[in-house]
Amino acid sequence: MSGIVVIGAGQAAGQAAASLRQEGYEGPVTILGDEAQAPYQRPPLSKAYLSGEIGMDRVLVRPEKFYHDKDITLKTNTRVVSIDRGNKSVTTEAGDTIPYTKLLIATGSRPRILTIPGSDLSGIHYLRTIDDVDRIRVAMQTASRLCIVGGGYIGLEVAAISVTAGLKVTVVEAMDRILQRVTTPEMSEYYHKLHTSRGVNIMVNTGVEGFDGDGSVSAVLCGDTRVETDLVIVGIGIIPNVELAEAAGLECGNGILVDDHGCTSDPDIYAAGDCTNHPNPVLDRRLRLESVPNAMEQTRVACSNMLGGDKVYAAVPWFWSDQYELKLQMVGFSSDGDSSCVRGDKDADQFAVFYLNSGRVVAVDAVNSPREFMVCKQLYGKPADPAALADPEVELKSLLN
Amino acid sequence: MPTVKFIEFNGTEHTIDANNGESIMMVATSNLVPGIDADCGGECSCATCHVLIDADWRARLNPGSETEESMLDLNPDRTEDSRLSCQIVMSDDLDGIVVQLPEFQY
Numbered sequence: 001m002s003g004i005v006v007i008g009a010g011q012a013a014g015q016a017a018a019s020l021r022q023e024g025y026e027g028p029v030t031i032l033g034d035e036a037q038a039p040y041q042r043p044p045l046s047k048a049y050l051s052g053e054i055g056m057d058r059v060l061v062r063p064e065k066f067y068h069d070k071d072i073t074l075k076t077n078t079r080v081v082s083i084d085r086g087n088k089s090v091t092t093e094a095g096d097t098i099p100y101t102k103l104l105i106a107t108g109s110r111p112r113i114l115t116i117p118g119s120d121l122s123g124i125h126y127l128r129t130i131d132d133v134d135r136i137r138v139a140m141q142t143a144s145r146l147c148i149v150g151g152g153y154i155g156l157e158v159a160a161i162s163v164t165a166g167l168k169v170t171v172v173e174a175m176d177r178i179l180q181r182v183t184t185p186e187m188s189e190y191y192h193k194l195h196t197s198r199g200v201n202i203m204v205n206t207g208v209e210g211f212d213g214d215g216s217v218s219a220v221l222c223g224d225t226r227v228e229t230d231l232v233i234v235g236i237g238i239i240p241n242v243e244l245a246e247a248a249g250l251e252c253g254n255g256i257l258v259d260d261h262g263c264t265s266d267p268d269i270y271a272a273g274d275c276t277n278h279p280n281p282v283l284d285r286r287l288r289l290e291s292v293p294n295a296m297e298q299t300r301v302a303c304s305n306m307l308g309g310d311k312v313y314a315a316v317p318w319f320w321s322d323q324y325e326l327k328l329q330m331v332g333f334s335s336d337g338d339s340s341c342v343r344g345d346k347d348a349d350q351f352a353v354f355y356l357n358s359g360r361v362v363a364v365d366a367v368n369s370p371r372e373f374m375v376c377k378q379l380y381g382k383p384a385d386p387a388a389l390a391d392p393e394v395e396l397k398s399l400l401n
Numbered sequence: 402m403p404t405v406k407f408i409e410f411n412g413t414e415h416t417i418d419a420n421n422g423e424s425i426m427m428v429a430t431s432n433l434v435p436g437i438d439a440d441c442g443g444e445c446s447c448a449t450c451h452v453l454i455d456a457d458w459r460a461r462l463n464p465g466s467e468t469e470e471s472m473l474d475l476n477p478d479r480t481e482d483s484r485l486s487c488q489i490v491m492s493d494d495l496d497g498i499v500v501q502l503p504e505f506q507y
Contacts, residue, residue: 022433041442058443062431070433293440293447320446327468329446370471374448377507378475396475 009033014061118211151178262302
């Protein structure tokens, strides 16, 4: 009994389950995931799920019953070890062989792991899965000090939750500013000040050389500096899970290479989400994105095309991050801009930085400014007058005409 | 168990049993009601779960937050009936609520 097989049971797989049935496909769908849970959302893991504000029921992409009701075979705790393109089948760790007519690779990504002296001590955590967060939540109950390695969005979201929960939090960042990889010096400075004002100790230009401890971590070693701690969370980036695709001879290069239809170098194999490297016709270049909207939309497109459709994935990337009571919403990449302008008031924690290139809007970083975020989604790639964007007296709606 | 009646832009109706405490967005996505994308998963971050609810039903809902209002403000399909369905939590009081879906999510 062949059909559509999905490798991975993350957000893309959860969306694939819905999209395939919504598109009218009635054949077999099998989702194979190596985690114990049905597909769940990862963004809340470093936010409301970590804080305990929401539970598992709110994190699932769809209730477990959904897969049963829609006749979708969801196999959890099932790791795929190989893809046989000749026979059109996948083999699991347990030795089961599952045939496919079309395959969707949605293997996502995994945290970059530190391999330095002491990195195998207990008390050092990474944050990617719900099991990771459940362990961290237990550890946080008895810890009074937390050291976060890496000042990216994950690390800073965790810092916000932890310092609010009463922990003494230190963020150690190797570069000369937090969020260096993903935003401008101006935004880095704003977030640096924000976290410092809430009591987070941020150390930039600080590389981690090792961990000290007797069985369990008790200090992070950074050259001459020693950060005493009870708990460490490392957030230094992710690596796309391309190994299965690569071993099957599919073209890869900083992700699994797909075309604008989500198809890999094998016409019967599609891929979606964090694991892909895809062309973006709006930005006119290839991208590998670490983002939920990308996983969802690319999956919708891939599913439609697997069923004979002709859809092109051409979305402007967008992202969000919640820290404290601040909602950051981003469209595009600020690094695409050659100039910027600010609308709103940084001191009031309500502002948006618009980025333009040759007079056209290419990105926004909007803090507590949903209107500016929404306007940028619509203004993307269009010319705009920076003076008007920056002038709060000019209604945003008028810029859309 | 309260029900929600979704009406797609093309007129197709779906009457769905909802659980109390579930958002209308979740009721839709858990039951394959097309027309709601809900990309952010219910965090009021994306505005892709836009729905239209008439005045009589709207009067029974919790008022939208400032964030919700801001997210809706620039939606090209926005009307006075607009709400984000992730922000409406089902309860017995809302049994039978009628939810119209727009043609597109942005």
